[in-house]
Amino acid sequence: MSNLFTERVLNMTAVTPQPEDYMGEDGLLYCGKCHTPKETYFPEKQAALFGRDRHPAECDCQKAQRLEREAAEQRRKHLDTVEDLKRRGFTNPTMQEWTFANDNGKCPQMEIAHFYVEHWEIMREENIGYLLWGKVGTGKSYFAGCIANALMEQEVAVRMTNFSAILNDLTASFEGRNEYIERLCRFPLLIIDDFGMERGTEYGLEQVYNVIDSRYRSRKPLIVTTNLTLDSLQNPLDTAHARIYDRLLEMCAPILFTGENFRRETAQAKLNRLKELMK
Structure with a gap:
């Protein structure tokens, strides 16, 4: 031997x-x-x-050849990790295109999105989130998607979803409700898109509160986009909404989105292009 x-x-x-x-x-x-x-x-x-x-x-x-091979392997592993994070993190594949690189430069608040990514470690440590509010089509969802994509590129796990999807999942797997909410709370960053558009039933409100409260107790940041006004969030009409909104306002710094409706602008651009093609 x-x-x-x-x-x-x-x-x-x-x-x-x-x-x-x-x-x-x-x-x-x-x-x-x-x-x-x-x-x-x-x-x-x-x-x-x-x-x-x-x-x-x-x-x-x-x-030099060895270092080049190792770097190529690291890049491959990184790309695989990012691809997996985006596959699991977004409810809609289109969200993967909501990036800083694809930004049209028309959203005046985008600098604040860059700031959040650049200072992510502080945001995570101090549990700082954003409450993005304003009229429909002003870029709130795209703004949140840019943050999500940028952090995933840094191999940070992010989940971007909405309460309609969450409530559907909870209804389909009632017995595993607590486990489902716990999985949401394990993501370093959770993004809830179109808050306030979900069903306003007693059951729905209870589950919304459970998710928000669990996230609050996990001491991990939350970003929320909503078409509701800040006034309506600060002055809810009933107790069920009040306890949800209070949690949100405690966790998230409100940011107003103003300006033109980007979706309407895009639709008008397509109409103008169609007219050109028909001439």
């Missing part, structure tokens, strides 16, 4: 010279391309053990 081990070690310590390689003045084999050693000497005790005074070493070009 000892002889087999020694034989394997000796095979590992052998260097196969290339035609351009040469022996240096120190007796070591040198690379003919980068002119750095492909061998190095064993310490005296190891040389006596193996009956050989040298072993292979990386020349500069071999090291």
